[in-house]
Amino acid sequence: MSKTSTIITGAVIAVVLTAGVSAYVKAENNNTLANRQEIIQEAVDEGIIDQKSANKLSEYTRAKRNQMTKERIQEKINNALENGTITQEEAQQIIDWHNSKPEAMKKIGGRKMNRENRMNNHTTCPYEETEQN
Numbered sequence: 001m002s003k004t005s006t007i008i009t010g011a012v013i014a015v016v017l018t019a020g021v022s023a024y025v026k027a028e029n030n031n032t033l034a035n036r037q038e039i040i041q042e043a044v045d046e047g048i049i050d051q052k053s054a055n056k057l058s059e060y061t062r063a064k065r066n067q068m069t070k071e072r073i074q075e076k077i078n079n080a081l082e083n084g085t086i087t088q089e090e091a092q093q094i095i096d097w098h099n100s101k102p103e104a105m106k107k108i109g110g111r112k113m114n115r116e117n118r119m120n121n122h123t124t125c126p127y128e129e130t131e132q133n
Helices: 004-046 051-082 088-099 110-119 126-132
Strands: none
Touching: 004 051, 051 088
């Protein structure tokens, strides 16, 4: 097999593996939240916890997930500031934008839209795509 054929074969294998892993991760991420809610509901149905406790647990996990998301965003911002990718002003714009997202986005799946964008390697915000169309 020639060197060119080997390189092309390797590239094709890499693309196929990347696509497969991306599809798997996307499926896992889409199922994670639903699975948590189903597990909590099963615990209620089986009498392990009452509905009030299930509601508290759901609210706690939602708040914890939000806190972890904010920490992850802040860490990315700090790294971008340290290596000169963004300025302090740009960092503040990101923080302001993140904090100003309307609550109504939750009603139409704002988190899901954002996750789908990340999984598809889009770098633009889903709201920007809507405004351009």
